Amino acid sequence: MTAERAGDRVALFPLNVVLFPGGLLPLRIFEPRYQRMVSECLRADQPFAVAAIVDGPEAGGTASTATTGTLAHIIDWEQRDDGLLGLLCEGGQRCQLGRVDVEHDQLLRAEVLRLAEPDPLPLPPDLVWLNDLLGELIERLGTPYDRFANAEPSADHVGARLVELLPLPIELRQALFDMSDSVARLRRLAGLIQPGGDESAPT
Numbered sequence: 001m002t003a004e005r006a007g008d009r010v011a012l013f014p015l016n017v018v019l020f021p022g023g024l025l026p027l028r029i030f031e032p033r034y035q036r037m038v039s040e041c042l043r044a045d046q047p048f049a050v051a052a053i054v055d056g057p058e059a060g061g062t063a064s065t066a067t068t069g070t071l072a073h074i075i076d077w078e079q080r081d082d083g084l085l086g087l088l089c090e091g092g093q094r095c096q097l098g099r100v101d102v103e104h105d106q107l108l109r110a111e112v113l114r115l116a117e118p119d120p121l122p123l124p125p126d127l128v129w130l131n132d133l134l135g136e137l138i139e140r141l142g143t144p145y146d147r148f149a150n151a152e153p154s155a156d157h158v159g160a161r162l163v164e165l166l167p168l169p170i171e172l173r174q175a176l177f178d179m180s181d182s183v184a185r186l187r188r189l190a191g192l193i194q195p196g197g198d199e200s201a202p203t
Contacts, residue, residue: 010071011037011048012100012108014063018173019050019070019091020160021117024144029085033107038074038085047071047092049110052174062106066174067097071112088144093117121155121182130186131158133193137165155182162189 013034019025029035041048051069056062076088098111123131131153138145138161145165151157163176163185172192179185 008112008114009109010046010112011040012065012069012097012110013037013048013050013072014053014056014065014108015050016053016170017050018052018163018170018177019072019089020164020177021070021091021094022157023070023091023160023164024147025050025072025087025089025091026144027087027089028080029087033103033105035085036105037107038077038087041074042077047073049095049097049112050089050091051097052170052177054174062102062108065097065100068094068115068174068178069097070094071114118180118182120157123153123155123158124183124186127155127158127183127186127190128153130162130190130193134158134161134165137162141165155186159185159189168192 017025029038037048040046048071049069050072051065051067053063054066055064071092071094072089073092074087075090078086080086094115094117095112096115098113100108100110103109134153135149138148148157148161159176159182163173166189168176176185176188179188
């Protein structure tokens with residue numbers, strides 16, 4: 001991933017998730033700082049940055065994050081019956097985080113350097129079983145992930161969605177996120193799912 005342009009400052013949402021470009025992120029918003037973030041993003045039609053937590057709490061307090069993340073766009077929202085604000089967000093461009101400031105209500109504001117994406121790579125024939133696994137996960141999870149049911153099964157899409165949806169440690173998710181070669185990411189995933197086995201077919 002190479003740098004494209006700098007200069008933006010956006011709200012930063014530390015989470016115990018890794019979001020790739022094109023991924024979906026459902027959120028329930030209850031903290032005032034993030035309610036303010038949502039209001040600002042909707043009013044200005046701008047994204048916020050999502051980055052994985054490396055230290056600190058997810059709710060309350062101030063967390064430290066990975067240095068790379070993804071700009072997330074709010075694509076749908078609703079006031080839920082439990083009084084919380086429900087969001088559906090979509091991953092946009094990857095970004096590198098620069099200076100992070102803590103505002104009066106503990107909302108984080110980060111300088112972001114947008115990163116250029118490499119061209120998508122085709123899904124290798126020996127790893128088609130990973131796309132089948134993804135299809136099973138999507139069917140099991142249902143809404144909103146059923147939006148991916150008819151997506152083009154490129155190496156980038158399959159690898160990204162599996163990293164987002166499989167129950168992997170956050171440190172591993174981030175390491176896979178930071179890999180620039182989507183086929184190499186898929187092969188590492190295959191080895192994790194079938195340790196010491198044949199990557200070309202499920203056991």
